Amino acid sequence: MNTEQYRKTGTKQKILKVATALFSEYGYKGTSVRKIATEIGIKQSALYNHFENKESIFLEVSKDIFTTPFTFDDEEIKQSALKGKAFINKFVLQYKLLTFDKNNEKMFRLLMIELLQNKELREQFMSEFHDKNVKVLAEGFFMMMQNSIVRSGDPMMMAYEFISTLFYIRLQVTLLRFDSKSTDMLSTQFEKHVDFFWESIKL
Amino acid sequence: MNTEQYRKTGTKQKILKVATALFSEYGYKGTSVRKIATEIGIKQSALYNHFENKESIFLEVSKDIFTTPFTFDDEEIKQSALKGKAFINKFVLQYKLLTFDKNNEKMFRLLMIELLQNKELREQFMSEFHDKNVKVLAEGFFMMMQNSIVRSGDPMMMAYEFISTLFYIRLQVTLLRFDSKSTDMLSTQFEKHVDFFWESIKL
DNA sequence: AGTTTAAATTAACGAGTGTTCATATATAAT
DNA sequence: ATTATATATGAACACTCGTTAATTTAAACT
Numbered sequence: 001m002n003t004e005q006y007r008k009t010g011t012k013q014k015i016l017k018v019a020t021a022l023f024s025e026y027g028y029k030g031t032s033v034r035k036i037a038t039e040i041g042i043k044q045s046a047l048y049n050h051f052e053n054k055e056s057i058f059l060e061v062s063k064d065i066f067t068t069p070f071t072f073d074d075e076e077i078k079q080s081a082l083k084g085k086a087f088i089n090k091f092v093l094q095y096k097l098l099t100f101d102k103n104n105e106k107m108f109r110l111l112m113i114e115l116l117q118n119k120e121l122r123e124q125f126m127s128e129f130h131d132k133n134v135k136v137l138a139e140g141f142f143m144m145m146q147n148s149i150v151r152s153g154d155p156m157m158m159a160y161e162f163i164s165t166l167f168y169i170r171l172q173v174t175l176l177r178f179d180s181k182s183t184d185m186l187s188t189q190f191e192k193h194v195d196f197f198w199e200s201i202k203l
Numbered sequence: 204m205n206t207e208q209y210r211k212t213g214t215k216q217k218i219l220k221v222a223t224a225l226f227s228e229y230g231y232k233g234t235s236v237r238k239i240a241t242e243i244g245i246k247q248s249a250l251y252n253h254f255e256n257k258e259s260i261f262l263e264v265s266k267d268i269f270t271t272p273f274t275f276d277d278e279e280i281k282q283s284a285l286k287g288k289a290f291i292n293k294f295v296l297q298y299k300l301l302t303f304d305k306n307n308e309k310m311f312r313l314l315m316i317e318l319l320q321n322k323e324l325r326e327q328f329m330s331e332f333h334d335k336n337v338k339v340l341a342e343g344f345f346m347m348m349q350n351s352i353v354r355s356g357d358p359m360m361m362a363y364e365f366i367s368t369l370f371y372i373r374l375q376v377t378l379l380r381f382d383s384k385s386t387d388m389l390s391t392q393f394e395k396h397v398d399f400f401w402e403s404i405k406l
Numbered sequence: 407a408g409t410t411t412a413a414a415t416t417a418a419c420g421a422g423t424g425t426t427c428a429t430a431t432a433t434a435a436t
Numbered sequence: 437a438t439t440a441t442a443t444a445t446g447a448a449c450a451c452t453c454g455t456t457a458a459t460t461t462a463a464a465c466t
Contacts, residue, residue, distance in 0.1 A: 011443080027320060029232045033424065045426080046444050054424065109319060115378070116316045117230060122378050130375070153399070160392075161368055161399055168367030172333070175318070175325050189363075196356070196364055200403030214413080236454065248456080249414050257454065 012050045014040045020061050024110040028058055028117065062114070062121065065107045066128040070094060072136050081143035084150070085198045091137065092166065096190045099170045108174055129167075134159045141201075150201040158201065165193050215253045217243045223264050227313040231261055231320065265317070265324065268310045269331040273297060275339050284346035287353070288401045294340065295369065299393045302373045311377055332370075337362040344404075353404040361404065368396050 018039045022031040033054050037044040051057045072091075080087045098104045111129075114121050137159035144150040150158075169189045176183050221242045225234040236257050240247040254260045275294075283290045301307045314332075317324050340362035347353040353361075372392045379386050 027230075027232075029230075030320070032422075034422085042443095043445055044424085045446080048425075049443055112315075113319045116312060116381060117233070119382060122382065126375075126378070151402075153402075157395055157399060161396065164371030165364055165367040167371055172329075175329070178319060179322060179325065192360055193364065196360060199354075199356075235452075237452085245413090246415060247454085248416080251455075252413055 011040070011042070011046070015047060015050055015057065016061060019057050020064075020106055020110070023058060023061055024106040024113065027113040033057075062110065062118075064103075065111050065121070066124055068098060068104070068128075070133070070136070074139070077136065077139050078143060081140040082147060082149070084144060084202070085194070087140050087144075088137075088162065088198065089194055091140075092190050092194050095166050095170070099173055099190075105174065105177065108170065109178065112171070112174065130163070133163050137162055148203055151203055162197055165197075166190070169193065214243070214245070214249070218250060218253055218260065219264060222260050223267075223309055223313070226261060226264055227309040227316065230316040236260075265313065265321075267306075268314050268324075269327055271301060271307070271331075273336070273339070277342070280339065280342050281346060284343040285350060285352070287347060287405070288397070290343050290347075291340075291365065291401065292397055294343075295393050295397050298369050298373070302376055302393075308377065308380065311373065312381065315374070315377065333366070336366050340365055351406055354406055365400055368400075369393070372396065 015036060019031070019036050022036060022039070025031075033047055034044045036057070037047055047057075051060075071094075077087075080090060099108075111121060111125065115125060116122075134156060138155040141150065141155040141158045145152045145155060169186060173183050173186050176186065218239060222234070222239050225239060225242070228234075236250055237247045239260070240250055250260070254263070274297075280290075283293060302311075314324060314328065318328060319325075337359060341358040344353065344358040344361045348355045348358060372389060376386050376389050379389070
């Protein structure tokens with residue numbers, strides 16, 4: 001173990017990659033350890049050299065669900081919020097990129113598949129997926145209200161309204177792409193949403 | 204077979220009832236025919252006197268997912284839409300009742316659990332859950348636009364914006380109730396949504 | 407009464423599941 | 437070259453799954 005304690009086979013990474021794809025397609029129960037193993041060309045017993053059991057594989061995979069690189073620090077919010085529509089435009093752009101990003105798409109599918117089967121996921125969904133984003137947006141809206149850029153009201157409520165539609169679009173996109181259907185009708189939905197919403201709140 | 208071809212045991216109904224509860228809690232794969240059988244006090248083989256196989260039980264159960272009694276005929280829409288906010292208030296009231304109705308709650312959970320595992324459900328979700336409701340709402344908004352009650356725009360788009368938040372609230376409520384958590388914070392969210400939205404579109 | 411028919415039980419099947427363990431192979435360190 | 441270590445294999449385990457078959461029980465009809 002001079003440099004790394006792992007031989008260069010990288011089997012563990014392969015397992016995680018394949019498991020991610022399978023879990024996000026067939027769910028936890030729909031994915032067998034045999035399937036994971038054969039997919040990467042080894043026997044199922046070899047998996048247990050890298051992971052304690054099936055669940056620990058899932059846990060490691062599902063860790064990445066909420067590692068969304070949403071880059072918004074407080075200072076940036078204050079700066080950006082004063083620009084009004086550009087602020088929410090920026091937010092939605094990031095959201096859209098995540099929606100159509102291959103890895104994030106898998107993670108979102110996995111989240112949706114296991115949401116009602118996994119209590120921890122539900123709680124993370126509420127905190128990481130909802131509260132966190134609402135907070136960021138609400139801060140922006142609060143700034144706008146103070147500067148009379150948008151109509152006054154409850155910033156949290158405004159953020160809730162805004163984000164709920166984003167989620168809904170993302171869900172629809174995910175469902176369509178799951179069946180390899182076209183998302184043309186929804187590709188501009190994000191922008192339409194920004195326009196509609198801005199028209200609803202601007203002063 | 205003088206009156207009915209079934210003896211009065213009513214086992215078939217019991218199966219459907221128990222299966223509904225289990226499917227909506229643990230999903231299709233998480234529910235075994237043995238569990239369904241023992242839950243109603245019979246052996247698993249007895250199930251096959253009433254249903255061909257497990258899937259046919261699920262199909263019969265899932266039939267009820269989209270039998271939502273959303274009572275809105277065309278004439279009623281035209282009448283009601285002229286009243287503006289009262290129209291969307293009425294719509295949301297029905298939506299809220301469904302959200303907190305015990306049977307509909309189970310059906311919604313079942314829908315969410317199997318959404319990514321069942322292609323037919325996805326298509327029904329799009330048509331019955333989305334398109335149908337968007338259409339009803341869009342008709343109402345169109346009437347309002349023609350009578351200068353709300354600002355003009357794409358009625359379908361407006362309906363999409365409106366319904367996406369309803370869905371999001373419903374999802375959150377369902378998740379909270381799944382863990383027997385309080386939904387106090389969300390109980391007035393439906394009404395808040397109506398207020399916010401009406402403020403956004405009224406003229 | 408006896409006959410028919412529906413619905414239940416008992417038992418077993420083949421297949422798939424996650425996991426374990428003894429063994430073999432191959433790479434790295436001494 | 438020898439030892440040590442990491443990783444792979446083959447085989448088996450106990451278990452659960454959906455489904456089928458033969459048989460028994462019980463109710464309904466004639």
